[in-house]
Amino acid sequence: MTDKRQTVGTARTQGQAAESARTQGQATGTARTQAARRAMYFRMITASFARRFSRMVVALLAIIVGATVLSGLVTIYYDMPRQMGMQFRSYGANMILVPSDSAQGGMTRADIDQALAQVSNDELVGVSTYHYENCTINASPLVVAGADLEATRATSPYWYVTGEWPDEPGEVLVGLVEADFFSLEVGDTVTITHTLVASDDGRSALEESSVDFVVSGLLDTGGSEEEYFFISNDDMARLTQAEPSYNIAELSIQADAERLEALSEAISQEVPNVTPQLVKRLTTSETTVLTKLQALVFLVTVVVLALTMICVATTMTAVVTERRREIGLRKALGASDKSIVLEFMGEGLLQGALGGLIGAGLGFGFAQLVSTNVFNSSITFRPLLIPITVLAALVVTGLACALPVRNATTVDPALVLKGE
Amino acid sequence: MKNVSKIYGELRALDNVNLTIEQGEWVAIMGPSGSGKSTAMNIIGCMDKPTSGEVLLDGQDIAKLGRRELTEIRRDKIGLIFQQFHLISYLTAVENVMVAQYYHSLPDEAEALEALERVGLADRAKHLPSQLSGGEQQRVCVARALINHPEIILADEPTGNLDEQNERIVLDLFRQLHSEGTTLVVVTHDAEVGASAERIITLEYGRVTSDNADTKFGKGNG
Numbered sequence: 154m155t156d157k158r159q160t161v162g163t164a165r166t167q168g169q170a171a172e173s174a175r176t177q178g179q180a181t182g183t184a185r186t187q188a189a190r191r192a193m194y195f196r197m198i199t200a201s202f203a204r205r206f207s208r209m210v211v212a213l214l215a216i217i218v219g220a221t222v223l224s225g226l227v228t229i230y231y232d233m234p235r236q237m238g239m240q241f242r243s244y245g246a247n248m249i250l251v252p253s254d255s256a257q258g259g260m261t262r263a264d265i266d267q268a269l270a271q272v273s274n275d276e277l278v279g280v281s282t283y284h285y286e287n288c289t290i291n292a293s294p295l296v297v298a299g300a301d302l303e304a305t306r307a308t309s310p311y312w313y314v315t316g317e318w319p320d321e322p323g324e325v326l327v328g329l330v331e332a333d334f335f336s337l338e339v340g341d342t343v344t345i346t347h348t349l350v351a352s353d354d355g356r357s358a359l360e361e362s363s364v365d366f367v368v369s370g371l372l373d374t375g376g377s378e379e380e381y382f383f384i385s386n387d388d389m390a391r392l393t394q395a396e397p398s399y400n401i402a403e404l405s406i407q408a409d410a411e412r413l414e415a416l417s418e419a420i421s422q423e424v425p426n427v428t429p430q431l432v433k434r435l436t437t438s439e440t441t442v443l444t445k446l447q448a449l450v451f452l453v454t455v456v457v458l459a460l461t462m463i464c465v466a467t468t469m470t471a472v473v474t475e476r477r478r479e480i481g482l483r484k485a486l487g488a489s490d491k492s493i494v495l496e497f498m499g500e501g502l503l504q505g506a507l508g509g510l511i512g513a514g515l516g517f518g519f520a521q522l523v524s525t526n527v528f529n530s531s532i533t534f535r536p537l538l539i540p541i542t543v544l545a546a547l548v549v550t551g552l553a554c555a556l557p558v559r560n561a562t563t564v565d566p567a568l569v570l571k572g573e
Numbered sequence: 574m575k576n577v578s579k580i581y582g583e584l585r586a587l588d589n590v591n592l593t594i595e596q597g598e599w600v601a602i603m604g605p606s607g608s609g610k611s612t613a614m615n616i617i618g619c620m621d622k623p624t625s626g627e628v629l630l631d632g633q634d635i636a637k638l639g640r641r642e643l644t645e646i647r648r649d650k651i652g653l654i655f656q657q658f659h660l661i662s663y664l665t666a667v668e669n670v671m672v673a674q675y676y677h678s679l680p681d682e683a684e685a686l687e688a689l690e691r692v693g694l695a696d697r698a699k700h701l702p703s704q705l706s707g708g709e710q711q712r713v714c715v716a717r718a719l720i721n722h723p724e725i726i727l728a729d730e731p732t733g734n735l736d737e738q739n740e741r742i743v744l745d746l747f748r749q750l751h752s753e754g755t756t757l758v759v760v761t762h763d764a765e766v767g768a769s770a771e772r773i774i775t776l777e778y779g780r781v782t783s784d785n786a787d788t789k790f791g792k793g794n795g
Binding site for chain 1: 615618620621641644645647648649653659661662663664665668671672673674675676677678679680681701717
């Protein structure tokens with residue numbers, strides 16, 4: 154172009170002004186320019202989000218639902234071993250200690266404590282020890298089990314007791330079979346006799362020890378426990394007039410099958426008087442159920458995330474189509490493809506971050522609800538899940554936006570001028 | 574433009590057009606619908622490329638440039654005004670002006686407010702386009718077009734949707750820009766708008782059928 158209007162140039166020429174503005178921008182500090190551009194960028198994407206909220210709400214809801222399910226199910230996924238462990242512990246002990254050949258018929262408290270030392274406090278849900286003795290009531294034989302009844306209660310929550318568990322000296326819990334046999338009811342008093350073998354000057358003599366007990370409760374388990382009388386260890390010591398010698402210890406341990414095997418191995422090696430046995434049926438079932446449930450949760454999470462991605466992608470495609478004219482305008486004003494991508498991606502990611510954050514919170518509530526209703530216990534909050542959920546929401550939103558945003562860059566700015 | 578043709582299939586939207594626009598000129602491109610006005614506007618505005626011929630802007634043949642270079646030229650040298658205004662609906666008036674700054678160099682709200690003040694809209698700066706009248710929206714569009722001090726302002730039917738009063742305001746703004754040395758290329762059907770320009774080029778069937786610069790400067794033909 155030739156300059157035929159030099160005389161008019163009282164003002165700076167526009168080309169020079171533009172050049173000057175750009176040069177000045179470079180010279181006065183890229184940092185200031187970048188800060189101003191960043192501020193405008195956020196102003197644009199937040200304005201789009203806030204002032205076009207009704208258009209964004211479907212995508213945002215999809216992200217919130219996706220993030221809620223993700224956060225909730227991942228919380229459940231990681232809490233499930235603990236929850237399932239607790240559930241399975243309600244089916245009774247998963248390891249049993251019995252006297253080894255070297256124990257001469259019974260285990261001492263020291264033997265059991267030595268075995269328990271191999272198990273960490275976090276893993277040990279409970280341990281109940283049993284000391285069985287043959288006794289009589291009015292010359293009729295019966296088996297009395299001395300036990301730490303509080304511990305038994307913890308390890309055998311499935312035991313159903315009519316009446317009360319014994320909590321005072323001189324109280325007995327009677328299995329239903331024995332209660333029928335001896336016609337015992339709660340509140341009845343019964344005298345249990347134990348025959349002692351006393352040694353006097355090298356000759357053995359039989360002596361009897363009798364103790365009165367009040368029936369505090371009747372035990373219904375559907376198993377062999379109904380054939381016993383249960384008393385406290387102290388009462389057993391009073392009855393036998395001897396230190397307890399345990400015939401069996403039932404351990405309820407919160408650990409997977411592999412860990413239980415390792416513990417069993419360690420106890421075998423470290424405690425010669427004790428032979429550990431795993432309740433295989435229980436440990437195998439627990440592992441199987443856990444694996445299947447976790448696979449199910451994983452599958453549901455993946456499906457929900459895929460659905461979220463489809464929903465966000467559909468919404469973003471609609472958004473890009475709806476805003477073709479705006480995209481054309483921006484390009485006509487000089488927006489590069491990169492700018493268009495950054496702006497639309499920014500809007501998408503803003504939704505992703507917000508949806509992820511809301512979803513992370515709602516997800517914990519969802520997990521808590523499921524846990525309370527299914528497992529009857531509250532769930533552990535994992536703060537790390539918040540950034541993980543937000544990150545996952547960002548990735549899903551980013552992927553969902555990729556194709557629609559790429560399409561946005563193909564918009565022809567001439568469309569704007571043509572008014573199409 | 575030297576021997577510029579734009580062909581869509583069998584349609585010659587521009588047919589061997591030769592045209593020179595001097596810096597600082599105010600040119601009106603007129604003609605009936607389908608005469609090639611918009612095609613010429615798109616090519617001058619670096620939004621389209623000719624099928625053949627040369628389009629020299631500051632000596633640079635924009636017909637040979639790629640998409641990215643054309644975008645840079647639009648950003649740096651051209652201000653656009655549309656009949657339909659084309660403001661971004663969710664941005665306020667001042668933000669719409671700042672968008673042009675954002676793509677050009679440095680967003681500066683104070684400068685954008687000055688531009689709005691210049692078009693008489695300082696008090697409407699925080700309003701959304703939906704809260705502005707057609708005339709006000711077009712004035713925001715003018716403020717956006719001039720904010721980066723472009724060498725050329727291209728206006729497509731700038732008064733097509735305006736009442737008389739607003740048409741006058743916009744034409745007054747054009748006069749100011751023209752007096753400051755800005756090159757104005759205005760596509761219009763409106764005889765009054767055309768008459769405001771110092772040069773009128775008429776297109777028909779993709780060819781220049783009249784150009785009053787021929788008489789003034791003795792050049793330009795179709």
